[in-house]
Amino acid sequence: MLKALANTTSVAMENVRVYSELEQRVKERTAQLERANARLEEANRELESFGHAVSHDLAAPLRSIRGFAQMALKEGETTLNERGRQYLAIVQSSARQMREVMDDLLRLSQVARAEFKKEQVDLSRLAQEIIKQLSAHSPDRIVDVQITEGMEVEADSGLLRIALENLLSNAWKYTAKRASARIEFGKMTQPDGLQVYCVRDNGAGFDMKQAGHLFQPFKRLHRQDEFPGTGIGLTTVQRIIQRHGGWVWAEAQVENGAAFYFTLPQ
Ligand SMILES: Nc1ncnc2c1ncn2[C@@H]1O[C@H](COP(=O)(O)OP(=O)(O)O)[C@@H](O)[C@H]1O
Numbered sequence: 001m002l003k004a005l006a007n008t009t010s011v012a013m014e015n016v017r018v019y020s021e022l023e024q025r026v027k028e029r030t031a032q033l034e035r036a037n038a039r040l041e042e043a044n045r046e047l048e049s050f051g052h053a054v055s056h057d058l059a060a061p062l063r064s065i066r067g068f069a070q071m072a073l074k075e076g077e078t079t080l081n082e083r084g085r086q087y088l089a090i091v092q093s094s095a096r097q098m099r100e101v102m103d104d105l106l107r108l109s110q111v112a113r114a115e116f117k118k119e120q121v122d123l124s125r126l127a128q129e130i131i132k133q134l135s136a137h138s139p140d141r142i143v144d145v146q147i148t149e150g151m152e153v154e155a156d157s158g159l160l161r162i163a164l165e166n167l168l169s170n171a172w173k174y175t176a177k178r179a180s181a182r183i184e185f186g187k188m189t190q191p192d193g194l195q196v197y198c199v200r201d202n203g204a205g206f207d208m209k210q211a212g213h214l215f216q217p218f219k220r221l222h223r224q225d226e227f228p229g230t231g232i233g234l235t236t237v238q239r240i241i242q243r244h245g246g247w248v249w250a251e252a253q254v255e256n257g258a259a260f261y262f263t264l265p266q
């Protein structure tokens with residue numbers, strides 16, 4: 001009897017030890033995660049305020065570079081040789097590219113700082129408007145666009161417009177070399193009821209081995225001369241979806257299209 005009691009007690013004590021060890025490990029792991037999260041948030045905040053400062057402080061000098069290159073080209077129309085004109089054209093296109101990076105950085109910092117306002121948003125209508133703008137910019141392109149009707153959510157409409165602009169203009173850009181380009185925007189309902197939205201295209205796609213870098217600022221999986229860009233768009237999309245408490249992820253295959261999924265928990 002006594003022996004049995006002693007056995008039970010030692011099993012119970014062993015359980016307590018294992019339990020408190022586990023508890024300790026969970027605590028340590030949580031603290032580690034919290035530290036990593038704080039570092040990540042700090043890095044994001046730095047990038048955002050850096051982006052804000054950079055795009056403001058560089059705007060004026062950049063404007064003058066563009067303006068004077070333009071004037072030099074105009075005034076030197078008869079005196080400049082071919083090489084001189086080429087150099088100035090490169091100055092202009094480099095300045096244009098810099099302007100795009102600055103605009104994108106500024107948008108990223110605005111997205112992170114903007115006040116968050118929830119309202120009823122018609123994602124289908126937003127997407128249709130964006131596609132209309134994209135077609136107006138490149139009227140020579142024929143793209144088969146399918147947008148599911150009536151996708152309404154409670155969200156910040158300004159922020160979601162920026163996110164959809166980025167996703168749809170990527171789909172538009174990366175299908176540019178397709179003879180019959182197709183873009184779809186729709187949604188699915190998961191078994192647990194969560195709505196998953198998806199922007200899918202049949203364009204250049206990418207290697208899933210590199211998908212881990214997709215949402216990092218300035219990371220690009222395509223060459224500038226193949227498909228121009230800044231690599232800040234998807235960082236902005238992620239920031240917007242995170243501000244809504246959702247997730248964004250991608251699936252793709254090289255030369256076989258890409259799909260970007262996101263959730264907006266209600
Ligand atoms: N629809 C897409 N199809 C293929 N690759 C894509 C697509 N969207 C994004 N990517 C890849 O992800 C990278 C990051 O996207 P983004 O941040 O929007 O930058 P950008 O469009 O300026 O290059 C792109 O450079 C491209 O390599």
Ligand SMILES: [Mg+2]
Nearest residue numbers: 170229233234
């Ligand atoms: Mg982009």
